[in-house]
Amino acid sequence: MEQLIHMYGEYIFHLAYLYVKDSQTAEEITQDVFYTYHVKQQQFRGEASVKTYLTRIVINKSHDELRRMKRRQILQTILPFTKTAISAERQVLSKVRKESLKETVWQLPIHYREVIVLYYYEDFTVHEMVQVLQLSENTIRTRLRRARKLLKDQLSVEMEGLIHE
Numbered sequence: 001m002e003q004l005i006h007m008y009g010e011y012i013f014h015l016a017y018l019y020v021k022d023s024q025t026a027e028e029i030t031q032d033v034f035y036t037y038h039v040k041q042q043q044f045r046g047e048a049s050v051k052t053y054l055t056r057i058v059i060n061k062s063h064d065e066l067r068r069m070k071r072r073q074i075l076q077t078i079l080p081f082t083k084t085a086i087s088a089e090r091q092v093l094s095k096v097r098k099e100s101l102k103e104t105v106w107q108l109p110i111h112y113r114e115v116i117v118l119y120y121y122e123d124f125t126v127h128e129m130v131q132v133l134q135l136s137e138n139t140i141r142t143r144l145r146r147a148r149k150l151l152k153d154q155l156s157v158e159m160e161g162l163i164h165e
Contacts, residue, residue, distance in 0.1 A: 001038055008051060009034075011122075012058050018117045019062035020069070021106055029061045036061070048131050055122075055132050059114065066110060104154050112147035115140055 012033050017026035036057055037044075044053055105116055118124040118132065129140050 001034070004037070004050065004054075005034060008054055011051070012054060015055065015058050015117070015122065016062055018106075018121060019059070019110075019114070020065050025065060029058065029065060032061055033057045052128065052132055055118075056134075059132065063110070101151075101155070104151055107154070108147055108150055112143055112150060115143045116147045116151070119144060 009030065013026050013030045016029040016033075017023060020026055020029065033054060037054060044050070105113060108116065114133065115129060118129050119126075124132065126137055126140050126144075129135075130137050133140065135143075
């Protein structure tokens with residue numbers, strides 16, 4: 001188990017962080033992934049590499065966490081006593097983040113973000129993504145194409161905004 005943590009720990013943390021955008025949550029997901037693997041390693045049939053299997057676990061855990069985060073967000077908007085004012089510091093940080101390509105990728109819907117992250121950041125091939133995401137090759141290629149178009153459109157809008165300011 002220590003060898004797996006040494007080999008894939010940083011990769012799993014990085015991948016989880018790209019999904020949830022929070023280092024503490026990504027650390028929790030990373031720990032949960034290794035725990036899940038340890039508990040269920042007898043279920044691993046060896047049809048794919050261990051990295052692919054761990055990647056699938058990371059994606060599932062990240063999706064679960066994103067759903068939890070979304071539910072918390074909805075509850076906060078429903079509850080009348082929540083703090084709604086955004087601090088000036090947060091506004092500045094938000095603007096700085098929006099200027100980066102990474103932030104633009106993070107703003108994509110999750111099904112587009114995951115193919116971009118796996119393809120460009122983690123160097124997965126389309127065939128490897130078929131195994132990890134359990135989608136057809138055509139679906140992955142379509143999502144990649146649409147995600148690229150969304151990124152191009154969003155970056156064009158941001159560039160126009162900077163020119164006009």
